[in-house]
Amino acid sequence: MSTNLPFGVQLTGYPVDVDGQQINDVEITGADIAANANGTQVKIRITGTVTHLDGIRFEARATAPETSQPLSPSQGITLKDIRATVSGYYEKEL
Numbered sequence: 902m903s904t905n906l907p908f909g910v911q912l913t914g915y916p917v918d919v920d921g922q923q924i925n926d927v928e929i930t931g932a933d934i935a936a937n938a939n940g941t942q943v944k945i946r947i948t949g950t951v952t953h954l955d956g957i958r959f960e961a962r963a964t965a966p967e968t969s970q971p972l973s974p975s976q977g978i979t980l981k982d983i984r985a986t987v988s989g990y991y992e993k994e995l
Contacts (some may be wrong), residue, residue, distance in 0.1 A: 902934060902943045904978045907970070908932040910963045912978075914945045918953040927951060934978075943980075957985070 904910060913931035916924040927949035934941060947957075961978055 902941050902978070903939050904934060904965060905937060905976050906972070906978065908936050908963060908965050910961050910978060912959065912961050914942055914947070914959040916947060916951050916954050916959045917956050917958050919955045921955070923958070924951055924954070928929055945978065 902912070910933075911931055912934055913929055916927065918924055926936055927947050930946040930948075931944045932945055932991065934943065945959075965972075
């Protein structure tokens with residue numbers, strides 16, 4: 902993950918089902934990203950029972966300090982090489 906924002910960002914993600922709705926009853930641990938991070942590895946942990954998984958929606962929250970300058974259109978956050986690691990047991994519904 903890389904960012905050229907002059908302040909930190911809280912990155913989280915949550916699982917969505919086949920209807921695009923957030924899957925509840927899971928615990929989500931996000932990651933704090935430092936200002937101007939470059940090539941930082943980020944781990945988001947989702948624990949609990951996940952059923953009918955269709956994807957993961959990522960959310961970045963940033964709160965700019967009152968003393969900061971306005972953002973320019975060229976500033977942003979880049980996520981790449983996204984991989985999911987799953988542990989536990991798997992049950993196939995028929």
